Amino acid sequence: xxxxxxxxxxxxxxxxxxxxxxxxxxxxxxxxxxxxxxxxxxxxxxxxxxxxxxxxxxxxxxxxxxxxxxxxxxxxxxxxxxxxxxxxxxxxxxxxxxxxxxxxxxxxxxxxxxxxxxxxxxxxxxxxxxxxxxxxxxxxxxxxxxxxxxxxxxxxxxxxxxxxxxxxxxxxxxxxxxxxxxxxxxxxxxxxxxxxxxxxxxxxxxxxxxxxxxxxxxxxxxxxxxxxxxxxxxxxxxxxxxxxxxxxxxxxxxxxxxxxxxxxxxxxxxxxxxxxxxxxxxxxxxxxxxxxxxxxxxxxxxxxxxxxxxxxxxxxxxxxxxxxxxxxxxxxxxxxxxxxxxxxxxxxxxxxxxxxxxxxxxxxxxxxxxxxxxxxxxxxxxxxxxxxxxxxxxxxxx
Numbered sequence: 001x002x003x004x005x006x007x008x009x010x011x012x013x014x015x016x017x018x019x020x021x022x023x024x025x026x027x028x029x030x031x032x033x034x035x036x037x038x039x040x041x042x043x044x045x046x047x048x049x050x051x052x053x054x055x056x057x058x059x060x061x062x063x064x065x066x067x068x069x070x071x072x073x074x075x076x077x078x079x080x081x082x083x084x085x086x087x088x089x090x091x092x093x094x095x096x097x098x099x100x101x102x103x104x105x106x107x108x109x110x111x112x113x114x115x116x117x118x119x120x121x122x123x124x125x126x127x128x129x130x131x132x133x134x135x136x137x138x139x140x141x142x143x144x145x146x147x148x149x150x151x152x153x154x155x156x157x158x159x160x161x162x163x164x165x166x167x168x169x170x171x172x173x174x175x176x177x178x179x180x181x182x183x184x185x186x187x188x189x190x191x192x193x194x195x196x197x198x199x200x201x202x203x204x205x206x207x208x209x210x211x212x213x214x215x216x217x218x219x220x221x222x223x224x225x226x227x228x229x230x231x232x233x234x235x236x237x238x239x240x241x242x243x244x245x246x247x248x249x250x251x252x253x254x255x256x257x258x259x260x261x262x263x264x265x266x267x268x269x270x271x272x273x274x275x276x277x278x279x280x281x282x283x284x285x286x287x288x289x290x291x292x293x294x295x296x297x298x299x300x301x302x303x304x305x306x307x308x309x310x311x312x313x314x315x316x317x318x319x320x321x322x323x324x325x326x327x328x329x330x331x332x333x334x335x336x337x338x339x340x341x342x343x344x345x346x347x348x349x350x351x352x353x354x355x356x357x358x359x360x361x362x363x364x365x366x367x368x369x370x371x372x373x374x375x376x377x378x379x380x381x382x383x384x385x386x387x388x389x390x391x392x393x394x395x396x397x398x
Contacts, residue, residue, distance in 0.1 A: 001269040001270065001271055001276075002267050002269075002270060002271065003270070003271050003338070003379075004270055004271060004272045004338035004376075005338075006267075007267055007270040007272075007278070007280070007307070008306070008307065008310075010266050010267055010280065011266075011280055011307050011310075011311050012310065012311060012314055014266065014280075014282055014289060014311075015311055015314045015315040016287065016315060017169070017315065018169065018170040018171060018172050018238055018315065018316075019169075019170040020034040020167055020168070020169060020170060021167075021168060021170050022165045022166065022167055022168075023165065023166055023168050024164070024165060024166075025155065025158055025159060025163055025164055025165065025166055028150050028155065028158070028166045028168060029150055029151065029152065029155060030149065030150060030151075030210070030211040031149070031150050031166070031168040031169070031171075031211060032147060032148070032149050032150070032168055032169040032316045032317070032318060033144060033145070033146055033147060033148045033149075033150060033154075033166065033167070033168060033169075034146065034167045034168050034169050035146055035167040036142045036144070036145055036146045037142070037143055037144040037157070037158060037161065037163065038140055038141065038142060038143065038161070039137045039138065039139050039140060039141050039143050039161060040139065040161045040162060041139050042133050042134035042137070042138055042139050043134070043136040043137040043143075043160070044131050044132075044133055044134075044135070044136065045133065046080065046097045046098070046133050047097070047098035047130055047131070047132055047133050048095055048096065048097060048098065048130070048131045048133075049074075049092045049093065049094055049095065049096050049098060049105045049129060049130065049131075050094060050105070050129045050130065050131050051094060051105055051106075051107035051108075051129045052092070052093050052094050052107060052108055053091070053092065053105055053106050053107035053108045053109075053110070053111065053129070054068065054070070054089040054090065054091055054092065054105070054106050054108075054111060054118045055074070055083065055089060055090050055092045055098060055099060055102040055104065055105045055106075056068055056083075056089045056102060056103075056104050056106065056124075057083060057086040057101055057102055057103060057104075058103050058104045058124070058126040058127070059086060060086055060087055061104075061120075061124055061126075065087065066119060066120050067117050067118070067119045067120075068087070068088055068089035068117065068118050068119075069085075069087070069088045069089070069116060069117055070088070070089055070090070070091055070113070070116050070117065070118055071083065071084060071085065071088045071089065071090050072090055072091070073090065073091040073092075073093075074090055074091065074092045074093065074096045074097070074099060075093050075096060076093050076094065076095035076096045077095075077096075078096060078097065079097070080097045080099065080100070081097075081099045081100075082099050082100040082101055083099050083100065083101040083102040084101075086101060089102075089118055090102065091118075092105060098130055103126065103127060103130075104124060104125075104126055104127055104128055104129070104130070105128060105129035105130055106118075106120065106124055106128070106129070107129060110122040110124075143157055143161070144157055144158070146317075147316070147317040147318060147319070149318055150166070150168070169316050169317070171210070171211060171212050172212065172237075172238035172239050172312070172315070173236065173237045173238050173239070174207060174212055174214040174215070174237060174238065174239040174240075174241060175214060175215040175216070175217055175233055175236075175237050175239075175240055175241070176200040176203050176204060176207075176214045176215070176216050176217070176241050176242075176243070177200070177216075177217045177218070177219060177230075177233075177240060177241065177242045177243070178199060178200045178216075178217075178218045178219070178242075178243050178244060179218075179219045179220075179221065179226065179242065179243070179244040179254065179295070186198075186201070198297060199243040199244070199293075199295065199297055199300045199301075200216055200218075200243060202297070202300065202301060203241060203243070203300065203304060204216070206304055206309075210312065214241075215237075217229065217233075221253065223253045223256070223257060226253050226254070226257050227257045227260065227261065230257060230258070230261060231261055233288075234261070234283050234285070234286040234288050235285075235286040235288065237288055238287070238288065238289065239288070239289050239290075239291065240288060240289075240290045240291070240292075241290075241291045241292075241293070241308070242254060242290070242291070242292040242293065243293050243294075243295055243300050244293075244294070244295030254279065254292055255268055255279055255292075258279070258281060258290060258292070261283070262283065262284075262285065263281045263282065263283045263290060264281050264282050264283070264284060265279070265280075265281045266280045266281050266282060267279075267280055268280075270338075271336060271337050271338060271379065272337050272338040272339070272340065273335070273337045273338075273339055273340070274294070274296060274298050274299040274302050274303075274340060275293065275294055275299040275300075275302055275303040275306070275340070276294070276299075276337070277294045277299075278292070278293060278294060278299075278303055278307070279292035280292070280307075289311075291303075291307070291308055297368070298342070298359075298367070298368065301368055301395070302340045302374055305373075305374065305393050305394075305395050306340060306374070306393060322391070323352065323373075323391070323392045323393070323394060324352070324389050324390060324391055324392055325343070325345060325351075325352035325353060325354035325373075325375060325389070325390060325392035326351055326352065326353050326354065326387060326388070326389055327354055327375070327384055327385070327386055327387060327388045327389075327390055328353050328354060328355045328356075328386060329355060329356045329386060330383065330384065330385055330386050331356060331377065331383075331384045332382055332383050332384070333377040333378065333379065333380070333381050333382075333384070334380065334381075334382045335379060335380070336379050336380060337379055338376060338377065338378060338379055339376070339377040339379075340374040340375070340376055340377075340393070341356065341374060341375050341377060342356075342357050342359050342367055342368075342370075342371040342373075342374060343355055343356055343357060343371070343372060343373055343374065343375050343392070344357050344370060344371070344372050345372040345373055345392070345394075352392060354373075354375050354390070354392060357370050357371060368395075371395060371396065372394065372395065372396045373392055373393050373394040373395050373396065374392070374393045374395065375390045375391065375392050375393075376390060376391040376392070376393065377390065
């Protein structure tokens with residue numbers, strides 16, 4: 001049995017790229033950019049007015065002028081024009097191109113218009129209310145860096161530079177596998193000795209948040225059937241994610257079957273709770289990674305967030321973000337195990353505060369409805385005082 005730190009390091013050592021593909025801009029939200037995105041022209045692409053009002057040549061003000069005859073109106077989307085007489089003005093709308101021979105914009109609130117003449121009511125600063133060409137971004141500059149996760153904000157930027165298709169990281173192909181004769185489908189009424197299968201559905205929902213659409217397979221506790229089915233999945237998947245069948249029970253065949261199929265065991269069992277029987281390995285011939293989580297619901301849920309999510313982000317080259325929280329309850333860990341303790345989280349003064357929640361072990365699925373994350377407690381530390389800052393893994397809280 002190895003420590004949590006050793007297990008985490010070994011998982012992170014076994015990451016690889018899934019490749020690159022093109023996708024439509026309209027389908028790219030949540031994906032990870034595989035290229036730097038460059039500005040195809042200056043932004044803004046011209047000197048633009050930031051207000052509705054008039055545009056003038058400031059020299060007229062320096063010469064003592066306060067009233068300006070209106071030559072015409074410039075709407076947004078109109079091609080560049082010219083102020084013909086420096087003693088005059090043009091009405092201009094927000095977003096319109098600043099005309100030649102004009103260098104200042106005065107908003108309507110600061111002028112009075114009568115009989116086609118605009119008179120200034122306030123002091124004017126030369127160059128005011130103009131968004132200068134290239135002041136945001138110059139043509140050829142990187143505007144979104146490679147490995148950025150695409151959100152609604154990036155969608156707008158990508159559209160502005162004409163990216164109809166976007167180069168993104170391919171997502172891993174994953175099959176979720178549940179094991180156990182005691183499991184029945186969600187729509188079935190379980191007998192007294194049975195339970196409805198929930199772990200793979202939780203994992204499916206978690207993967208959906210990463211835009212990964214996983215396949216499902218259920219295997220009964222029959223060794224040859226497990227072996228034959230797993231053999232077929234190698235090569236078709238980047239990841240097999242199993243739930244159950246890795247403990248010491250007489251029908252926990254997964255470790256034995258994986259060994260017989262030539263899967264290299266990286267480790268089995270970690271000094272942690274929940275999730276101690278966690279099995280991790282690699283089928284080198286097909287380059288398939290196997291995450292085999294314990295069957296208890298909280299163990300599966302916690303191990304996904306502790307190991308798989310960080311593994312995925314490293315493989316996708318998404319920058320990792322570590323979190324910490326302030327303990328709002330005193331807690332002890334005098335065991336030799338690293339503990340992942342369920343907490344409710346609250347932000348106060350821009351800091352996360354962690355409140356312990358009531359739970360009944362790793363089989364207590366209902367407690368996850370109240371869980372925002374897990375705090376990590378190191379082994380053999382008898383007491384954590386209230387106010388202690390501890391590592392925190394978010395499962396729901398944003």
